[in-house]
Amino acid sequence: MISPKPSSALILVGHGSTLNPDSSQPTHDHADTIRRTGLFSEVHCAFWKEEPSMREVLRMVDSPEVYIVPNFISEGYFTQNVIPREFGLSGRTTDLGHTVAHYTDPVGIHPSMTRLLLKRAAEVAEGIPLTDCSLIIVGHGTGLNDNSTKAIKDQVEIIRAMNCGFAEVIDAYMEEPPLIADWATLTSAPNVIVVPFFIADGLHSFQDIPVLLGMESEPTAAASQIEVFRRNPYHLHGRQIYYSSAIGTEPLLAEVMLDQIAAFDTDHKPAA
Amino acid sequence: MPSSINSALASWLAAGGSSIGEISITPHGSGWQLRHHADSSTDPASLKPLDSPEALREMAKWDAAGNYRPLHSAPNLPSGWIASLPDLASLRLALDFLYPAALANWLRWLDGTASACSLRDTFNRQSGMYRVTGLIRDSEAESLVTSSCHDGNCLRKVIWNLDGTTPWAGFPPDKTSAPSSAPELGQPIPILCLDLCPILLAAARETVKKRMKSESDAAKAAEAQASPA
Ligand code: SF4
Numbered sequence: 001m002i003s004p005k006p007s008s009a010l011i012l013v014g015h016g017s018t019l020n021p022d023s024s025q026p027t028h029d030h031a032d033t034i035r036r037t038g039l040f041s042e043v044h045c046a047f048w049k050e051e052p053s054m055r056e057v058l059r060m061v062d063s064p065e066v067y068i069v070p071n072f073i074s075e076g077y078f079t080q081n082v083i084p085r086e087f088g089l090s091g092r093t094t095d096l097g098h099t100v101a102h103y104t105d106p107v108g109i110h111p112s113m114t115r116l117l118l119k120r121a122a123e124v125a126e127g128i129p130l131t132d133c134s135l136i137i138v139g140h141g142t143g144l145n146d147n148s149t150k151a152i153k154d155q156v157e158i159i160r161a162m163n164c165g166f167a168e169v170i171d172a173y174m175e176e177p178p179l180i181a182d183w184a185t186l187t188s189a190p191n192v193i194v195v196p197f198f199i200a201d202g203l204h205s206f207q208d209i210p211v212l213l214g215m216e217s218e219p220t221a222a223a224s225q226i227e228v229f230r231r232n233p234y235h236l237h238g239r240q241i242y243y244s245s246a247i248g249t250e251p252l253l254a255e256v257m258l259d260q261i262a263a264f265d266t267d268h269k270p271a272a
Numbered sequence: 273m274p275s276s277i278n279s280a281l282a283s284w285l286a287a288g289g290s291s292i293g294e295i296s297i298t299p300h301g302s303g304w305q306l307r308h309h310a311d312s313s314t315d316p317a318s319l320k321p322l323d324s325p326e327a328l329r330e331m332a333k334w335d336a337a338g339n340y341r342p343l344h345s346a347p348n349l350p351s352g353w354i355a356s357l358p359d360l361a362s363l364r365l366a367l368d369f370l371y372p373a374a375l376a377n378w379l380r381w382l383d384g385t386a387s388a389c390s391l392r393d394t395f396n397r398q399s400g401m402y403r404v405t406g407l408i409r410d411s412e413a414e415s416l417v418t419s420s421c422h423d424g425n426c427l428r429k430v431i432w433n434l435d436g437t438t439p440w441a442g443f444p445p446d447k448t449s450a451p452s453s454a455p456e457l458g459q460p461i462p463i464l465c466l467d468l469c470p471i472l473l474a475a476a477r478e479t480v481k482k483r484m485k486s487e488s489d490a491a492k493a494a495e496a497q498a499s500p501a
Contacts (some may be wrong), residue, residue: 018342018471032326044368048469051344055389056373059380062276065405081399090440098385 001040001255002262004247009042009063009099010034012257013054013083014071014199016047023202024050026248027071033254040067048078054086058096066099067264069257073108073139073199073248074148092268104264108199108248109151113258116247121166121193124232124244130165134187138180139197140204141173149173152197174208181212184237191233191240199248206246213241278364280379285360287458293371293427294349303358306366308351319354319375325362327368328355333433343471344372345428345463377464381431381450388432388466391417395476402445405476410434412479418442420472428465 012034014027027045035043058066068087070079076236087101088094094101107113121135135183139152149171156171167189183192194213196205207219215234233240247253290297296312297472298305306328307337322328335341335348349370357363364447367375380386391413395405408416417440430448433439440448453459 006387014319016470018474019340021340028329050342050372052368052373052471053467053469056377059376059386060277060368062278085397133354 002258002265003041005065005067006041007064008040009044009059009061009066010040010261011044011046011061011066011068012071013068014045014047014050015078016050017202018049020200020202022206026200026230029249029251030071030254030257033251034257039258048082048086054083057084057097058087058101065102067102067104067261069104069260070106071199071248071257072106073197074151075106075109076147079106084179102264102269104260107253107257107260108148108197110256110260110263111158112259113151113247114155114162116198116250116252116256117155117159117195118164119252120195120244120247120250124195125191125193125242128191128242129208131167132189132191133166133191134189134256135159135166135169136172136183136192136194137169137197138172138174138189138194138209141176148171148197149176154260155197174204174212179212180209183213183241184239187239189239191242193242193244195244196246198246201246201249210243215241215243221224277375277379278360280343280398281364281367281375282360284458284461285363285453287456289458289461291460292367292374293345293461293463294347295370297363300356302441303356304360304363306355306357306363306370306491307353308349310351310355320352322355325357325365325369328366332370343426343469344370345374345426345465347423347425347427360397371463374461374463376492377466378450378461379455381464382452382454386466389468390432390434390436391468392435394432398473402473402477404480405473407480407484408476409483412483413476414440414442416475417472417478420475421447422472423447426465428463431464431466432468464471 012027012031014024017023024047031043031045034040040065042061043189044057044060046052046054052060059116070083072079084103088096089101092103118136125133137152139148152171156169159169168187168263170178170186172178172183172186174180178186183194196209198205210216211219214236232242234243285297295306296309307319322331331350331353332344333341334350336350341348347435355366357366378388395408398405413434417430429450430440430443433468450462450464451459
């Protein structure tokens, strides 16, 4: 846990969506959690596709210092190009005139993400011996998200090395091999736990991947717009699938954001 | 630490300020009550009580028919609720959720620290899939902005113009200017658009792509005609 920062504001930056009502929800939820701790003088959210924009949110900041934390799963186009451009950042720390901005790494690449993945896996298949479970961490793959592939591969390596007992731990993707659609041949255990490595239960994790897994024949409505949330397990190919919501919806992600700020202070902030 | 935005909000309230967008704010005990303008003469007992900024944020996410509202300044905030907030901090948060950045845009505009970014400057700095918006023609921009940003779609005032000098012909003057009255006068808070929104950015991309496609279709048709098989 970090010590209070009464002169610092915090901005969580999410992608957001003009179409999907669930995209920005986890970012708001984590901001609410951190706001309640009182650690920061102010806590705001900003989005690429929703309001307030990154340009606008800076005007909301009244503190002499602000931490900007990208609520993104990996380094990539948004964290390296769009966010610095929109905020006018020139490096890790930028004097913006009315406030000094510190730009942290995206939340998804912090080592504590491993803890969250294991917690999610344990929760979704509660009571099932791990030795009877294959764990799949699923991502998008290809294009603008190629660093997210690396983030997932790293997590798979770490979890394998921990020897926590899973029959196997693998990575899979929507659009590049190993394909999540091939889950039945990629895995061997009777129970298959699938954790989407996404920030929100948006289009990909809530609507597309369940179709690729065979849980749904066509995409359902958005998560917030269907009456009954999914009920695990799904019986397919003589196996049980346990599908978790996106890792970014895990409430503990708020703690990972604070960890990311602590890591920034250790690595990049000169001692006062 | 004292907040300049919170203290300006306090001055505005002390002067009797009570209106922003579709919302009216009234003192209530030591806190504040919010409701939709349309409910100003409705019996409060018949309105759904909301008791936190977060509950207001969730309410404002949907229109009356249950559709997602990606644009907070669209004039379709549902009515039928009454929110009680205990103090200035929760009121500030609620306003930030209902009309994101509206208070800050207004106050920084008034004190001269915020300026509007022209449509050309916004489009020309885009990269990736939005880089193409830089190719929008003046006439396309004019009709897009006039049809997207009018009061029936968005209550914000369009403070940016085409290129830093050319104003929009299709709007009445009060749509493109902000009243300069200080918070201490308690006038309704104007919701300013200083940077055009992602919805307009996406629409501009569609406009340009559609025109480019019809130009390329026309060129192909002309070529086919010029060289009959
Ligand atoms: S660009 Fe500004 S004025 Fe136009 S619709 Fe978007 S928010 Fe409203």
